Amino acid sequence: MKGMIFAAGLGTRLRPLTDTTPKALIEVEGTPLLEHIITKLRAFGLDGLIINVHHHAQQIIDFVRARGDFGMEIVFSHEPDLLSTGGGLKQAGWFLRDSDPFLLHNVDVLTDLPLADMLQQHRQRAPLASIAVRQRDTQRYFLFDESLQLCGWESLQSGEKRIAREGAGTLQRLSFMGIHIISPRIFSLFEESGRFSIVDVYLRLAAAGESIIGYRDDHSRWLDLGRMENFHNARRILGDDFFDTSSHSVE
Secondary structure, three states: OOOEEEEEOOOOOOOHHHHHHHHOEEEEOEEEHHHHHHHHHHOOOEEEEEEEEEOOOOHHHHHHHOOOOHHHHEEEEEOOOHHHHHHHHHHHHHHOOOOOEEEEEEEEEEEEOOOHHHHHHHHHHHOOOOEEEEEEOOOEEEOOOOOOOEEEEEOOOOOOEOOOOOOOOOOOOEEEEEEEOOOOOOOOOOOOOOOOOOOHHHHHHHEEEEEEEEEEOOOOOOOEEEOHHHHHHHHHHOHHHHOOOOOOOOO
């Protein structure tokens, strides 16, 4: 099974640190974010990764190569111009098409979400995509029906609400956790080009009848490292064992 790490972002919320260092290489408890994610995905069983890069791209490439690619097959998808999540995934399709399914992981998310359980649900229900979600106060939500079929999206900040399909029962707001499991069939369904969001793709395809489901997890530890205060509080929020039981050595 292969995966992709989204690591091309500018990290504007982390300035001035990201003026000279990509967000992916900012350290959490002495270890760069990217290393935390790669170590986790390798332990899960992924044998191939593609990482999209843009901001200080060479620093990320040099870091991975200096560590022997962490004993995995790791390639890079360079974006001279940022393509956002949908465009970035589309460009990386050449590497992911032969993995059914493949996993996407944001570089700024730390969690002990049980990926094996998420993968099992994905294989049992066989949707086009599964997205990890939870109940959490935020400004933007995916909207799901009672069977966790994706039906829409809502921004409390802007007041925008987009309904893609009718659902069973009352729609529920759930927040995205930064992890997807996707069938490679999605590459044949892209109509968009250039810079575009995967959210727009999901809503268009849900409206067309494709099954995009939520994997709900309200119990795992989870932290968004897009904000500086969370870097300083990561050990307090996630717990000592979250970091102390992880091995960051490369065999």
